[in-house]
Amino acid sequence: MAEQPILAVEGLTATYGAVAALNAVSMTVPRGGICAVLGANGAGKTTLLRTISGLKRADAGRVLLGGTDITRIPAERHVHHGLVHVPEGGGVIAELTVEENLRLGGLWRAGRRRRAARTAEVVELFPPLRERLARPAATLSGGERQMLAIGRALMADPRVLLLDEPSLGLAPLVTRQIMDMLLQLRADRDLTVVLVEQNARSALSITDHGFVLNQGEVVMQDSSRRLLADDRMRHAYLGF
Numbered sequence: 001m002a003e004q005p006i007l008a009v010e011g012l013t014a015t016y017g018a019v020a021a022l023n024a025v026s027m028t029v030p031r032g033g034i035c036a037v038l039g040a041n042g043a044g045k046t047t048l049l050r051t052i053s054g055l056k057r058a059d060a061g062r063v064l065l066g067g068t069d070i071t072r073i074p075a076e077r078h079v080h081h082g083l084v085h086v087p088e089g090g091g092v093i094a095e096l097t098v099e100e101n102l103r104l105g106g107l108w109r110a111g112r113r114r115r116a117a118r119t120a121e122v123v124e125l126f127p128p129l130r131e132r133l134a135r136p137a138a139t140l141s142g143g144e145r146q147m148l149a150i151g152r153a154l155m156a157d158p159r160v161l162l163l164d165e166p167s168l169g170l171a172p173l174v175t176r177q178i179m180d181m182l183l184q185l186r187a188d189r190d191l192t193v194v195l196v197e198q199n200a201r202s203a204l205s206i207t208d209h210g211f212v213l214n215q216g217e218v219v220m221q222d223s224s225r226r227l228l229a230d231d232r233m234r235h236a237y238l239g240f
C-alpha cells in the first residue's frame with residue numbers, strides 16, 4: 001500500500017466576498033518531497049497557503065496533515081501538529097535581534113537546552129546568521145532576512161514547511177543560495193516543503209513536483225521535470 005501523504009488538501013474553496021480565490025483545490029504532497037505551487041499573479045497561491053495554515057477560513061474542503069484533519073484547528077495550534085508557514089516577506093520582527101527572532105520560533109518547545117541546540121543547528125545551516133545573532137533583524141539584508149525567516153520556522157522542528165515566495169525581491173544569486181539551502185534541508189531532515197514561487201523556472205529546478213494554479217483551480221500537476229519540458233504549459237501559465 002502507498003504511504004499516506006504527509007499533506008492532503010481536498011476540495012479546498014476560499015472566497016474574499018464575491019471573489020472565489022480557491023475553487024475546490026485538491027493536492028497531495030508525499031512525505032519528504034519539495035513541491036512547487038506556481039501560477040500567475042492572482043492565481044490563488046498565497047490564499048492556498050493561508051488556507052492550509054488556517055490563517056484564512058476554508059468555505060469548503062479540508063486539510064489533512066499526516067491523516068489528521070486540521071481544517072478547523074486554529075492557526076496558532078498548527079505548529080503543534082508540525083505545520084509551519086513562512087509568509088511572504090518572512091514576517092520576522094525587525095526590532096528584535098536575530099537570536100530573539102529564532103528563540104520566538106522555538107518558544108512553544110519545552111527546554112532551554114533543546115532550543116539552544118536547535119539554534120546551533122540553524123546557524124550552521126545559515127552561516128550568515130551566526131555573526132549577526134546580536135543584531136536587530138532590521139539591519140539584515142533581504143537575503144539574510146529570508147534566511148532568518150526560514151531559520152525561525154525550523155526552530156519549531158516542522159514536518160511540513162509552507163514557504164511563500166522566499167525569493168521575492170532577492171538578487172538571482174541570493175535566490176540560488178536560498179534554493180540550495182532548501183535542497184540541503186531536504187537532504188538533512190525529514191522535512192516536506194511546499195514552495196510558492198513566482199520564479200517558476202528556479203522553483204521547478206529544485207522541486208520534485210509542481211502544481212499549477214489558474215484562477216483558483218489546479219490546471220495541471222506533474223513532476224517538475226515534465227512541467228519544465230512542457231512548452232504549452234510554460235507559455236500558457238508559467239511565463240517562460
Ligand SMILES: Nc1ncnc2c1ncn2[C@@H]1O[C@H](COP(=O)(O)OP(=O)(O)OP(=O)(O)O)[C@@H](O)[C@H]1O
Pocket residue numbers: 016019020021039040041042043044045046047048198
Ligand atoms: N484580502 C483580500 N481581499 C479581497 N481579495 C483578495 C484578497 N487577497 C487576495 N484576493 C484576491 O484573491 C485572488 C487570489 O489572490 P492570491 O494573493 O492568493 O494570489 P497569488 O497567486 O498569491 O498572487 P501573487 O502571485 O500576485 O501574490 C486574487 O484575485 C486577489 O485579488
